[in-house]
Amino acid sequence: MTTANRDRWKLTIAGFSIPAWGFAVRMWLAMMTALYAAFWLQLDSASSAAATVGILAQPTRGEAYQRAMYRVLATGIGVIASFVIAGLAPQNRELFTIGFAAWLGLCVYVAGLLDGGRAYGAVLSGYTVALVAVTQIDSPQNVFLTGVNRGAAIVVGVAALALVSDIFGAPSLHSSLSAKLAATHQRVRAFALAILDGESGEPIRSANLLREITALRPDIEALGAESSDGLARRAAARSAAVALVSEVSAVGSLASLPATKLSSLRRELGEALADGLEEQSPALQLRLQHAQLDLPEPHGALFVRYVLELLVEDRKAKDAMEALQAGRHPAHCINAPIYRSRRAAVRNGLRAFLAVLISAALFSLGGWPSASLGVVLVGVIIALSANTANPGGLAAAAVVAMSIAVLLAGVTEFLILDGVDQFPLLAIGMAPSVLAAALLCTTSNARLVLIAFLALVFFPVMLSPTNPQQYDPASYLSSSLIAIVSVILLFVLLRTVLPTSDALRRHWYLKSAQAELRALLGGGCSRRLDDEALFRDADRIGQLAALKPAPGDARRDDLRQALDIFGCAAAVRRVRTTSARLSARAGEHLIGNAYSALAARDPRGIRQAAADLASAATAFGDDDRVVARAASLDLIWVAFLIDTTAFGLDSHRSNTS
Structure with a gap:
């Protein structure tokens, strides 16, 4: 990019950059295109087409296209569910409400086990029933027509956004993701340099790096919908992210070893990392492979083992990032699975179920004329809150955003439009509100972005554009009041009905990590590859790092314990992988002794198994000897971790160690 072009992108208008204005204008054009098409097709739910554009308001094509794909699919599932629920309880409001609440709770539970676009699709399947069937609770014969109209409106909104994004060149996701991965790679290298220079490995730094890497997974998954490649x-x-997690794991292991080990090698590796490992890496790797076999001292050999792993994973990450930029498959394709707490998912689903029932009862007892609209809004927002780390924060933002949307809709309808029925004037009248909300979505303030995004979605819903536009102050006041009361009620419900505290989540995350390590030590096998399982463990640590620390725990002992389990689990998986390869050569008794010592969590027995394996390896060929040496070192590392770390495992420990 030339200097003139860079300066042009730095220009601001009213405090917002040119790309921000480009995004806002694209959203306004797409929303108006969707509205015009919905009017032309004479759809009854034209506002759903406009709201679809608001919901799909993402800065890059990949994110918008992926969400659009799941929106169309999930709407179809939700419409079918609407037919089923309405058919099972055609004249029974109570049974219908229970059926809807159960369906929404199930969808919220499923969303709690997913992430990104898949989680959004799950909750959309749930609240589509609210928009299609609950709004027609008194006239179930209209459910089919309402479902068809909503499906058509959503397709129109998706098509409008895709058309405008392609015509006006919306930014690609892979470019921004490449930059994020490259920046993260540099931070991982800086962390490795700091450890090699003798700095202590603070758990918060390792955890934040893992959180930064695993947080990119939704963007990574969205790449599949962006283009033909x-x-x-x-x-x-995916391969780049998994390699970066493995690199952080190797650096964490180096941080646990004595800083005085092989100081000359530390300096040489530090210089190579500072230079980007361009020319030195192959020769250095070859030296380290020989040193790993020759060094008799365990800690020195372990240092070489993890330095070698650091170099290999760094090379993998760099190659994968080059493949990402070039649009080609990496040398090795690998998955990046996520960790989700089933307890949290069940709790979210149960909360959604109860919130719908409570809100329906309160609106019915209060004699609200538009009680179904209140239940719909409660169902929609509580479903969306299931995809956030802070549901209460989303509910608070919804209260503010709904109030703003109601005000903007009233000003637009009764002051700006004031009785006009020409579409160009409608488009111009909606422009200030849509442009302002879209611009605020591009700021760096996360809370302001959330409020602006919700306002962008709520505004066309509260305005409810029709052809011709209906100017009914009584209807506006009624719908506005029920909307504001609904979000306030939801705010209260989320804070009182099964609230999930950070302390409870922390307990769940640590207990699940301990249980999985206990099973792994006891001989449990994973269906995933070692690197994939490592990424899943890293995702759990990233979620743990996002929680507030326990009172008085400034050192984050929860992260320290989770990282210790993370390192031990990685070593045990490597032991089992390499032992499986050696079982035919080393003899079943040697492998069996190692497994038995691991199951007993006996450091002395594990070290003896490592020594026996190292002795037997002298009769192996070169390739098998390298594998046996790696397995022996991993066993020594597991014994070291068991000796020095409190994993919180409830088990007997050998008194002979």
């Missing part, structure tokens, strides 16, 4: 780019980005 999206699947190749997605595979490359």
